[in-house]
Amino acid sequence: MFQSRGTFEGRSRDRNIFRTEKEQIWSAAREESWKTLVQQVVRMDYRRRRELSFLTIGLLFFMSGVEYAVILPTIWKYLQILDAPAYFLGLGLSAFSFTGLLSGPLFGRWSDKTRTTKTIILFSNVFEIVGNFMYFMGYSKWLLLSSRLVAGIGAGAGSSIFGFLTRTTLPDERAQIFAAVMACRQAGLLIGPAFNIFLRLCDFSLGPFIVNKYTSPGLFMCGMWLLLQCVVVLLYHDIPPLDTLPEHMALQQVRDQEEDPLIDPEDGGVHSEQIETRLSGDTEPTRPPSPEQDDPFENFSASREFLREEVVVLLTAQFITLFNQTALETMVTPLTQRYFGFGELGNSVMYSLCGVEVIVGFFLVRWLSRVLEDRAVLAVGLLICCGACVWCIIFLASPQGGFAVELTEFIIGVFLQLLGLPFVAVSQVSLFSKVTAEKTQGFSQGVRRSVGGLATILGPLWAGGLTGNLYVMLGMMLLLLILIMIMMVLSYEKLVKPPVVQHADSSDSGG
DSSP: OHHHHHHHHHHHHHHHHHHHHHHHHHHHHHHHHHHHHHHHHHHHHHHHHHHHHHHHHHHHHHHHHHHHHHHHHHHHHHHHHTTOOTHHHHHHHHHHHHHHHHHHHHHHHHHHHHOOOHHHHHHHHHHHHHHHHHHHHOOSHHHHHHHHHHHHHHHTTHHHHHHHHHHTSOHHHHHHHHHHHHHHHHHHHHHHHHHHHHHTTOOEEETTEEESTTTHHHHHHHHHHHHHHHHHHHHOOOOOOGGGSGGGHHHHHHHTTTTOOSOOHHHHTTSHHHHHHHHSTTOGGGSOOOTTSOOTTTTOOHHHHHSSHHHHHHHHHHHHHHHHHHHHHHHHHHHHHHHHOOOHHHHHHHHHHHHHHHHHHHHHHHHHTTTSOHHHHHHHHHHHHHHHHHHHHHHTSSOOSOHHHHHHHHHHHHHHHHHHHHHHHHHHHHHHHHHSOGGGHHHHHHHHHHHHHHHHHHHHHHHHTOTTOHHHHHHHHHHHHHHHHHHHHHTGGGSSOOOOOOOOOHHHHHO
16 A cells, blocks of 8 residues: 555656656747747848848939939039139039048048948938038039039048948958949939939029029939938938857848748857847947947058058059049040030930940849959959950041941940949959958048049049040050059959958867
């Protein structure tokens, strides 16, 4: 009897132990599932914020292209109405680039120190709004010149945006993102002239201001930038930089979401609290760094950062390609008028077709960047540009033959020039982001854009006085391209992302 009672009590204890273990297993499973669910939701939230931010950046670049395309066709007639001398056209076009190259490094340094870009974008857009409203007012030629100076300050935020893109993308996807962003600006350049179709019909008064086909572009762009301010407030997010995430895990999971929709249970709980904290709406890295945090410019040396061989090569490529591009843009209109009798309609059709080609080129580079290194894409682009320049020297400097032959030669030359542009533009920006420090990327991108801004000022000045002597103009452009080709060949091995130095773990040092 006692034995039966002892057996019964033993079995009862076993059942209780089994029940307890079962409850513990189920509890652990529920906890693990909850952690996995939290990570899944956080990951989706990060992806959504990232995509919305990239969409907003695309709209910003699109709007900058629209502004250029809307202002450029009317600014010369506008200046003539205000009794401005001929040289004011060059001043007006250069003023925008001049203040942009000065403000770019300042905005970039601001974003590097605070690790935020939303405030910078909103602040810079104010200059675009004010500058375009000043352009609309147009009381005098000096106010018109000042309007382009003020609006150009807002363009400096591009350095902060490129710094943001560098910090929130992986190196192997960066060229694709940059290509898409640059294509957005080209789309704005392509679509922008269409707005002039209805802007040229404006003829009314708005209080003390006159709205006509010359002043309406300023009012239109002022309204567009105001609308874009609302878009930035609602859609743009200062998502955490990759270096604040544990081993870039969040973004890797975003990219692999289609292939691996769930997190491995063994790794599910390792960083769940960290990811939840860093990627939630109140994420810590999106706030300005406290005084206790490291200053990204504490040990920064401009000479050590920008006088390295590979950086000098990329900055030189930036300058030469933009110098040649703006010089050719300056040359094309007088050339088409002289040899082909193109008017406003003919030039508009030509620029539209050029815009389509450049956009297609950017998406071609976006696809090629998945299979080719950035330096290989850069080499292809420079070879195409050299070939295009040689073609222009042979066939366009002193064209001979009938109208059809000369027009065909001109189309081929322009096609080759535009074909090489996306290759060089995307690859050198992507490479530059990899060979310079990520923590000071905003400032570095500002320096790069300032070099490009200087080229856009000097290019038209060089070409403007040589439209009657194309051999000299095109010969200098070819010499510059040969120079950068030689520099790239000599530095080809260094045009890659520097290897990351692996530090010993504490466990290794302790052993």
